[in-house]
Amino acid sequence: MSQYYFCRQFHRAMGISPYQFVLQQRIKRARQLLKESQMPFIDIALQCGFNSQSHLIRHFKKQTGFTPKQYKRQL
Numbered sequence: 297m298s299q300y301y302f303c304r305q306f307h308r309a310m311g312i313s314p315y316q317f318v319l320q321q322r323i324k325r326a327r328q329l330l331k332e333s334q335m336p337f338i339d340i341a342l343q344c345g346f347n348s349q350s351h352l353i354r355h356f357k358k359q360t361g362f363t364p365k366q367y368k369r370q371l
Contacts, residue, residue, distance in 0.1 A: 318345075323359050326352060330368050337364055 306314050322344045329340045341352035357363050362370070 319355055320359065322346065323356055326356060326364065327360075327367065330364055331371055340364070 303314055306317070310317060312320075326340055326344045326346075329335060329343065333340075335343075337352065338349045341347075341349045344352065346352040346355070353363055356367070360367060
C-alpha cells in the first residue's frame with residue numbers, strides 16, 4: 297500500500313489526516329498527564345512525543361484554546 301493511498305483512505309474513514317490524528321492523541325495524553333501528575337511541562341512534552349516544550353504549547357493551544365499552564369490552572 298502506498299503512503300498516498302493510505303493517507304487518502306485514512307482521511308475518508310476518519311475525517312482527518314493521519315498527522316492530525318497523531319497530534320490529537322498526543323494532546324489527549326498531555327491533557328491526561330497535566331491532570332494526573334506534577335511533571336514539568338518539558339517532561340510531558342517529551343513523553344508525549346513533542347520535540348520541545350514550545351512545540352507542545354503551540355499545538356496544545358491550537359487544539360484546546362488554552363496553553364498547558366492555563367489548562368492546568370483551570371483544573
